[in-house]
Amino acid sequence: MRIGIYGGTFNPIHNTHIDIARAALEQFSLDKVYFLVAGNPPHKDTAENIPDACRLEMVKFAIANQPKIAIDEREIYRTGKSYSYISLTEIKKENPTDDIFFIMGSDSLLYFKNWVKPDVISDCATILVAPRLGDNMDVLNNAINECKDLFSGDFFLIDYKANGLASSVIRQDYYTDKSVHKWLDSKVEEYIIEHNLYSPYSYHYDDILRLSQEMNKELKSSRYVHTLGVATTAYSLALKWNYPAYTAMVAGILHDCAKCISDEKRISVCEKNNIPIRDIEYKYPHLLHGKVGAFYCKSKYDVFDDQIAHAIEVHTTGCPGMNLLDKIIFVADYIEPGRDKQPRLDILRSVAYEDLDKCVFMILEDTVNYLNENPEMVDSTTIDTYNYYLNEMKGEV
Ligand SMILES: [Fe+2]
Ligand SMILES: [Fe+2]
Structure with missing residues (x-):
């Protein structure tokens, strides 16, 4: 030879x-x-x-x-x-x-x-x-x-x-x-x-420290502890699924950065900055914390990576065709160590490291089941996302 x-x-x-x-x-x-x-x-x-x-x-x-x-x-x-x-x-x-x-x-x-x-x-x-x-x-x-x-x-x-x-x-x-x-x-x-490779934006441990300190000041203590749980879970999921780990961690740290502000403030930030507000978001303004958080990434925390902003924007409802970071943050938010109310968490925490898409779908399934019991809170984006991944699981997307 x-x-x-x-x-x-x-x-x-x-x-x-x-x-x-x-x-x-x-x-x-x-x-x-x-x-x-x-x-x-x-x-x-x-x-x-x-x-x-x-x-x-x-x-x-x-x-x-x-x-x-x-x-x-x-x-x-x-x-x-x-x-x-x-x-x-x-x-x-x-x-x-x-x-x-x-x-x-x-x-x-x-x-x-x-x-x-x-x-x-x-x-x-x-x-x-x-x-x-x-x-x-x-x-x-x-x-x-x-x-x-x-x-x-x-x-x-x-x-x-x-x-x-x-x-x-x-x-x-x-x-x-x-x-x-x-x-x-x-x-x-x-x-x-x-996998967000060769991005002009890359993050280091100093960014993690700076943003953690900011969130410690900005968030209530229970929300801050949840944030650390999401950030570390996002970090380990990123290592597993070959995404830049500090970038995922930054997204995890900032994902709820607009959670501890008033409903009025969330609406006014959107109105002043031409961020569209849907009827259900006027009715339940806490749903806007993803959109406002995405806006704050750039305007308040000097984090300019569009993939981070997008993952934060869609972290509660998901969206059809999520990219890898969207999925990592969506899953990390649901399975972080501080969560204990959701069903089958042990299974989800294991599946997240075996089949990320399957874990996304299982979370959507549980979320839709929960919303069916509380129909007044249904955000159509969650249903659209669920249907998209239902079709994907059937191999139709
Ligand atoms: Fe959130
Ligand atoms: Fe969260």
Whole structure:
């Protein structure tokens, strides 16, 4: 067998990664290429520190229709520093009779001699180098010749149509330049949106502290304790379902930020800021605390992420087609540790970590049952949401 190993963070994976792997497969008669997905180095900025599981999921989507490309997850699970020479030594040991090829970008080649144990890497594998757009080929060929002099293995260039695309460009421009989306598999693109990756807004522990202190002042003590329960439940659900955990925690902390103000104040905030009020909300103004809370995110608490505002807006009723954060906050609000009145809480708390959609539906079911016993309080949005997820559970959406 001739096995290609393509190392990288794949943050995110894009079409050029696939082009390079396919070119290597063809030109060097490889049987298989494995994307060796690197673990996240701990020093990286949080904004770029996308959960490992998210990068893995995106790679899985991108290679779904590539039978000769697979994933090697070993570096994700390795403790301590992860060096290529360690992985390649292992791979060579596992496949002693196979020929191993290590695929790298031309930027890596230029510094190859400074890597940790480059001699071990080139002993284990033939190095295949993917040039980048604008590379000076004389410089590249000189670097290859220098490596051939210094090390025992062989070095080749991969011939493919290089372009200027890099994962760093996608991370930076994802929300401002839609043209980068065409470089992504459509499933990867959906995943990025759903999981709020590469958002211009990212949150840190300092934000959690600041907003908790604000809520401690703003809310009654029982509401504050509920808020902490929702925030921590949202955090753990986010870890489970691969959503940025601090972003979910911020949404949890702020979800009831407009709960402890008067009905008159809620109505006046909506009227002054052109936030539409439905008849039932005039009748029961506490129903407005989601809408007003969403408004307060930006205007009062300097939290500008639209996904957070939306999750807060719909946290009591849900809405048809909720996104991942909407579901996390909707569920966290219902199952947080301080809740004890709702039926089958033990089951819901377990299902939330097994099947989030099912948990959303079960909560809607219980809510509709409760509202049927109290018909004067029925908000049509809850019924619409219930019907949407009822159809989804039947596979009709
Ligand atoms: Fe609420
Ligand atoms: Fe709540």
